[in-house]
Amino acid sequence: MTDYGHELLFGAFLTPDARQPEQVVARARFCEQVGLDLVTFQDHPYQPGFLDTWTLMSYLAAATSRIRLAGNVLNLPLRQPVVLARSxxxxxxxxxxxxxxxxxxxxxxxxxxxxxxxxxxxxQSVDALDEAIRIVREVWAADRRGGVRVDGGHYRVVGAKRGPAPAHPVGIWVGAYKPRLLRLVGRTADGWLPSLSYLPQGPAGLAGPTALVDEGAAAAGRDPAEVRRLLNVSGRFTRTGAGFLDGPPQQWVRELTDLVLAHGTSGFILGADDPASLQVFAQEVAPAVRELVAAERSATAGPGPAGSGSTARVDPDGGVRAGSGAGSPVVRSAGPAGGQAREVVRAGGATGLAVTPTPAPQVRHSDHRLWDESTRPVAPPAPAGHVYSPQARAAGGHLVDVHDHLRRELGEIRDLLDQVRRGVVSAGEARGVLNRMTLRQNNWTLGAYCAAYCTLVTQHHGLEDDAIFPHLRRADPGLVPVIDRLEQEHVVIHEVVEGVDRALVALIGDPARLAGLQQAVDVLTDTLLSHLAYEEQSIVEPLARYGFYPGQL
Known part of the structure; x- marks a missing residue:
């Protein structure tokens, strides 16, 4: 068993389609929203159908706040090493x-x-890559004296100035398949990044190249564990298994865990543009793989505070059980973390939605009431005996999933308030966190649903953010009063969120104004949770019946 002990990374390999640049950006943002660690792009500067990878990465660095970015992989022959290092x-x-x-x-x-x-x-290309890596590392070594000098057969640098140094130790991950290049990876690189589809024997084909990387590292006096092993993967999420990474999420969990423990792979990058697949990969597969690997590492390391009594196993029903002792939770296909577990939609129609709207809390934090809940219009009842397809049943569930994301952000805001109160973070730092949240970026003119989910929908259908509510108005005139009321409440919520921001600004100027911030957050809590519950009660069923756009279902 070869496990090099690296922290696990899960990412996406997206198509940089120049015909739909806004959708490429939306997909990358979605990857960040669902919790992936990394988003990557192929680099073919000679391909006019693709966006330039470096320009795209630069744009996305400003359009995101957490997710890491990488070429997969950058084309060295068309990227001059000194310029690339500085870029x-x-x-x-x-x-x-x-x-x-x-x-x-x-x-x-x-x-x-x-x-x-x-x-x-x-x-020659191997020699050129070797020289380029030396040049890149020399340019980054800004604290060394003298200029960069590499007199190679392919790149000649004679006294170039050093710097700037990166903000963190940037990993140089090389795509490699042939023996000489694999040994170079072990000798000079920080990571090996192949594609599983290019390995003739599939997963079993990792053993030989891994040994060559280790051989190159040992020959250079390096610990092979210094080289991270990543892998581009592809597959399908289906109800039943049909092959490697072609089956339900539980199967993916088992197979990826095996790659970590048997081959030392610590980074998995899914080649997919489909948001549903990316979400399952990020929120169902990745957490379960991390749990299993952590448990196995703890067990292998022996007893101790970190791994005492920890076990992990695959249950007979296919769920992954991790933890210690009886009653440990089973990780299943249950939607985003923090939401209520929802029944997996099965094949065939059904008269039930299998989606339960989340009720508003009975206990309120504030006496402020910004609207009269008793005047809210009620949506028309669903037709008796209406049969919902699996796609229709999933549509309603997506609204609840997005709302769960907003509820989690609300919890983060309340936690931030506690940290400000305890002096752990400043009001300015808290404001920075608030400004990066969906709650703050959303102008609420078309609701929490569209703001967080329309980016996902437009990746398939090209809808604009204002398409869903007008579609529901046209589909069912009885929904018009409900949609009108929802949009009115969106305007109110926008102002409430702005009120939290204003309270943070006031606190920066006067630390004694903490009570004002507490009141603003309490009003946001009561208002938002009430609205999300009403929206779910009103349009979960209509969305399942009419879809997001005309003719969808």
Whole structure:
């Protein structure tokens, strides 16, 4: 068993489609929203159908706040090493340490040559990559004296100034398959990044290349564990297993866990543009793999505070059980973390939705009432005996899933308030966190649902953010009073969120005004939870019946 002990990473490999740039950005933001660690893009500068990868990464660094970015992998023959080193370091500084350098020796040499690059033999491309990695590391070594000097056969740098240094130790991850290049990875790189589909024997084909990486590391006097092993993967989430990474999430969990423990793979990057697959990968597969691997590592390390009594196993029903002793929770297909477990939609129609709206809390935090809940219009009842397809039943559940995300953010705000009260964070820092939340970025003119979920829907259907409510108005005139009321409440909520921000600003100027912030957060809590409950009660069923756009269901 070979497990190098690295922290696990889960990411996405997105298509940089130049025909739909706004959807590429929306997908990357969605990857961050659902909790992935990394978003990556192929780099083919000679391909006019793709956005330029470096420009796209730079844009996304400003459009996101947490997720890491990498080329998968950058085309070295068309990226000059000194300029590339400074570009990576600059973006890493600007993004707060969120950039990694995926690097490739080159492929598609006709296209490279047609665009001004030099055609190299396989052996020459390995030598050129070796020289380029040396140059990049020398440029980043801003604390060394003297200029960068590398007199190579392919790159000649004679006294270039050093710097800037990146904000964090940027990983150089190399895509490699041939023996000489694999040994180079072990000798000089920080990570190996192949695609599983390019390995002739599938998962079993990892053993030979892994040994060559280890061999190269040992020959250079390095610990093989210094080299992270990542893997581009693809597959399907289906009800029953049909092959490797072609089955239910529980199967993916078992198979990816095996790759960690048997081959030392610690980064999994899913090649998919489908938001539903990305969400399952991020919120169902990734947490369960982390849980199983942590338990196995603790058990292997022996008894101790971190791993005492920890066990992990796969239940007979396919759920992954992790923890200690009887009654440990089973990780299932249950929607986003923090939400109520929801029945998995099964094949075939059904008369029940299997989606339960979340009621508003009975206990309120504030005496302020910004609307009269008794005057809320009621949605028309669903037709008796209406049969809902699996797709329709899932549509209603998505609204609750997005609301659960907003409820979690509300919990984060209340936790922030507690941290401000205890002096753990300043009011200015808390305001920065608030400004990055969906709650703050959403102008609420079309509701929590559209703001957080329309980005997902538009990736498939090209809908604008204002498409869903008008569609429901047209589909059922009886919903018009409900939609009108929801939009009125959205305007109120927007002002309430702004009120929290104003209270934070006031607290920055006067630390004694903590009571005002507490009141603002309490009003937000009562208002938001009341509204989300009403929205779910009103339109979960209509969304299941009419879909997000005309003709969807």
């Amino acid at each position: 990576v370091a600059s973006l890493d500084l600007l993004s707060g340490g969120r950039v990694e350098l995926g690097l490739g020796a080159g492929a598609f040499w006709d296209a490279i040559e047609a665009n001004g690059g030099r055609r190299l033999t396989p052996g």
